[in-house]
Amino acid sequence: MSSQTPSSAVTASTARRVVVTGGARGIGAGVARRFAADGAQVVVADVLVEPGAALAAEIGGRFVELDLLAPDAADLLQHCVDLLGGIDVLVTSAGVLHLGTLLETDRALWDRVFAINTTGTFLAMQVAARSMIAAGTGGSIVAIASMAAKKGGGGEGAYAASKHAVVGLTRAGALEWGQHGVRVNAVCPGYVLTEMGADTRTPEDVALWSSYSPLGRLGQPEDVAGVVAFLASPDGSYLTGQALNVTGGMVMH
Template sequence: MLTTMQAAARTMIAAGGGGKIINLASMAAKKGGAGEGAYPASKAAVVALTRVAALEWGEHGINVNCLCPGYVLTEMGAATRTDEMVASWSALSPLGRCASPADVAGVALFLATPDADYLTGQAINVTGGMVMS
């Protein structure tokens, strides 16, 4: 990931500066569970890399942010999740549901627009309120 971010930043700088890098972590970066040490640690590392990259490349007009989605109902997990699992995950959200891929994509799209030009180094929760800090 770091090499990919560095390559992207180098390309943006060579082109005159400015650009957006959007990383993907997980709500686990902020709220890991017992017995899950490696996964939350790896996602927290993505958040840390995001913040360091924002500090390093900000002077070149490059914004670096990160998404931390919660439970997202994708095709990838459809074969292994049950209705009971979805109900229990949904109950964790004040909105009463899990995310759709479009929920996450919408925030990524926002970060890619000029409306997000003054956001950098952020780890944005897309969790329906499951994580609020």
Template sequence: MNAPSVTTAPRLSGSRVVVTGGARGIGGAIAARLAVEGADICILDRLVPEGTAHAAAIGGRFIEVDLLKPDDITRAMDEALTSLGGVDVLVNSAGIFKLIPLLDITVEDWNTMFSINTRAMLTTMQSAARSMIDAGTGGSIINLASMAAKKGGAMEGHYAASKAAVVALTRAAALEWGEHGIRANSICPGYILTEMGAATRTDEQIAEWTSYSPLGRLGVPDDVASLALFLASAEASYLTGQALNVTGGMVMH
């Protein structure tokens, strides 16, 4: 007797998703993974050629945005929500990273890091939450933090602080917006092999970090995308306010 065939429906069929920083790297992998599962994707990014090409490849949309300009973020979110007809999932993946000794961090360094990594995220969250509340359908907000938010890091004090703020901001959203059916969680990636990370690290550093992982490897963007898919789906309907690690065991709290 032949076993019955099992057809699995796309987990995000019909879901409207905005992904910031979705042109490449972790955000690009998340956008692609969610699109495969049936989501209608709108990528917001400053990288026009890369974002346009990636959006076309996954059957989505692309809108250029400058995350240093709050008014431009609001404009881009308004365009995205109009284009999609609303939003069910917001993924904040855009961010910057720079190595600077703590004694050398300037006010400009600090403000730029927080403007992109934290303030811009608040603006997109507010736009998405207002739309979700008005629609009365709830939704999922997924913010990319970092394991640096939990363990700190030498030469990256302003980066770690901005990502710790992301975790706190996400938990505040979970508490305030939960009554509207909005879930908010953050993902804390470890060493993920992306273009941004590779540009700032040597082969020796990468080899050293690999040795820290109980799994014996560094992460890849798809490792983060798998968790983002779960958080975006109905399977995570009772999960909110969490800061979930994707670190290969390098951080276990």
């Protein structure tokens, strides 16, 4: 058993260094707040400058403007790591939803969804894993996938495919980097009340989707953040390559 686990990398006197992509709002913001409350140094990286900078100020963290579609996205991700002098935890929450059937999805939309959700996650994982492996201290990577990666997604096929790919990346990273003490897991949220999808959300939608959960409600960012914190914690030290549902029981496989 390697001693290079996240738990050994983080001591009481050394705050964990955490980068959250898509951390300006929604689930990413919940994750950033949770890690900061737990004493971590957090870099919030997002294309949304104003809310990202405000959140960073609120939690005593730092903000980096990051557009995952930009040619220099990998350099900006490296900058996030450099600001912290290394990285112990990466959470990839940046993502976009595209609603539309496969027949309606043109090449440009398909490419955009994959560029942000899948390629963006790949770039962030690669930068973080390189740093963790070079430091020899291990680390934890948590990708925010979706229940659409588990059950498909009629009417959101590009999104579902991009999130299936995120789970594939998670498993590949777990296999390749486990020997270095780098754990890679995904969470697959159900329907979480954020700005994603809010433009088409109706009270009827909320009631219908709530009825799909045995708990009878939709998720909040904090529901996901708690599971991410657990996965990244020493309590999750024997978990890697997992895609954990956080759906209020909407998905059970």
